[in-house]
Amino acid sequence: MPNYRYLGNSGLKISEITYGNWLTHGSQVENDVATSCVHAALDAGITSFDTADVYANTKAEQVLGDALKGQRRESLEIFTKVYWPTGPAGPNDSGLSRKHVMESINGSLKRLGTDYVDLYQAHRFDTETPLEETMQAFADVVRQGKALYIGVSEWTADQIRAGHALAKDLGFQLVSSQPQYSMLWRVIEDEVVPTSRELGLSQIVWSPMAQGVLSGKYVPGQPLPEGSRATDDKGGSRMIQRFMTDDVLTRVQELKPVADELDLSMAQLAIAWVLQNENVAAALVGASRPEQVAENVKAAGVTIPAELMTRIDEALGDVVERDAGKTAEGAPQKRPS
Incomplete structure (x- = not known):
C-alpha cells in the first residue's frame, strides 16, 4: 500500500504513488486494458489519479471517468490539466485565457463524470495571456467549487513565484508543481524545488523512470524490446531519444x-529514488498492463540509505542533466494551435 503525503501547505493528502493515464486510447481493447489498470491501482491502495484534457484529445479523461464509475468519490483524488489544444484546435482551444480555462474545466468535469476535480493544473505557462487573467479564472473555478486546489506543470521558479503572489492576492494558493524528475533528469533541484519549498508547493513528478530507460530494459548494443517506448512511432521514441545513448544506457x-541490494527491481528503485526528495508528494506512474501497477507500488515506503544514494550518483556521473535552464528551454514560446 502506498503511503500518503500532504500536497504542499494544504491539508490534502494524496497517495505517494499516483496513477497517471497518459496513454493513447482509441480501440476498445486499449480501453479495456486501461480500465483494468485503473482497477488494479485501486486494488493496490492508490487513491490519486492524474490525467489531462489533451491526452488522446480528451479521450483519456473519458476512459478514466468510466473506469472510476461506482467508486466513492470522496475517497478519490482526481487531477486534470488545461493548456494544450483540444477539440478542433481553433484559436481559443488552447492556452490559459479565461475563455479556455472556463470552457475546459466544464468539459473535463463532464468527461470525468464528477462535479469537481481535487486538483486543476496549468499544463504549461501561457506567454500570450496575462497571468492576472489566468489566476483570476482559476480563483473563480475554485470559488465555483469546480476545483478544490490549483497547481502548475513545468513552470520555472520565477513563474511559480509570480503565480503564487497573484493567487495569494486572490484568496487561494498554488499547492503543486508537476515537472519531469528522475535520477537522470534533475533540472528542478536548483531552483524549482527551493522556491516551491519556500512558497508551500509540492512536486508531483512525471517520468520517474525516464521514459522507461531506468527500468534497465534497454541494453547497449542489444535490439530494442518489441512494443517498448523506444519503438513507438507515435511520439514515444522522440521523447525517449535523449536518454538512448550508449553512455547513458x-x-x-x-x-x-544497488537495486538488488534493496531487493527492488530497477524500475522500483527509480520510483523510490524520486520519493526520497522531501518536496516530492507523489510519483506519477502509468501502466500498460495491470500487473505493472502492483509492481510499481512496491516502491512506496522504501528508504534508500545515504551510502546507496551516493553510489547511484557515482554510477550515473556526468550523464545526469542538472541545468535549471532546461525548464524554460523546453517550454512553448507561444500558444500552440
Missing part, C-alpha cells in the same frame, strides 16, 4: 547491484 546498467 551503460551507466544505468550499473544501478542493478
Whole structure:
C-alpha cells in the first residue's frame, strides 16, 4: 500500500504513488486494458489519479471517468490539466485565457463524470495571456467549487513565484508543481524545488523512470524490446531519444547491484529514488498492463540509505542533466494551435 503525503501547505493528502493515464486510447481493447489498470491501482491502495484534457484529445479523461464509475468519490483524488489544444484546435482551444480555462474545466468535469476535480493544473505557462487573467479564472473555478486546489506543470521558479503572489492576492494558493524528475533528469533541484519549498508547493513528478530507460530494459548494443517506448512511432521514441545513448544506457546498467541490494527491481528503485526528495508528494506512474501497477507500488515506503544514494550518483556521473535552464528551454514560446 502506498503511503500518503500532504500536497504542499494544504491539508490534502494524496497517495505517494499516483496513477497517471497518459496513454493513447482509441480501440476498445486499449480501453479495456486501461480500465483494468485503473482497477488494479485501486486494488493496490492508490487513491490519486492524474490525467489531462489533451491526452488522446480528451479521450483519456473519458476512459478514466468510466473506469472510476461506482467508486466513492470522496475517497478519490482526481487531477486534470488545461493548456494544450483540444477539440478542433481553433484559436481559443488552447492556452490559459479565461475563455479556455472556463470552457475546459466544464468539459473535463463532464468527461470525468464528477462535479469537481481535487486538483486543476496549468499544463504549461501561457506567454500570450496575462497571468492576472489566468489566476483570476482559476480563483473563480475554485470559488465555483469546480476545483478544490490549483497547481502548475513545468513552470520555472520565477513563474511559480509570480503565480503564487497573484493567487495569494486572490484568496487561494498554488499547492503543486508537476515537472519531469528522475535520477537522470534533475533540472528542478536548483531552483524549482527551493522556491516551491519556500512558497508551500509540492512536486508531483512525471517520468520517474525516464521514459522507461531506468527500468534497465534497454541494453547497449542489444535490439530494442518489441512494443517498448523506444519503438513507438507515435511520439514515444522522440521523447525517449535523449536518454538512448550508449553512455547513458551503460551507466544505468550499473544501478542493478544497488537495486538488488534493496531487493527492488530497477524500475522500483527509480520510483523510490524520486520519493526520497522531501518536496516530492507523489510519483506519477502509468501502466500498460495491470500487473505493472502492483509492481510499481512496491516502491512506496522504501528508504534508500545515504551510502546507496551516493553510489547511484557515482554510477550515473556526468550523464545526469542538472541545468535549471532546461525548464524554460523546453517550454512553448507561444500558444500552440
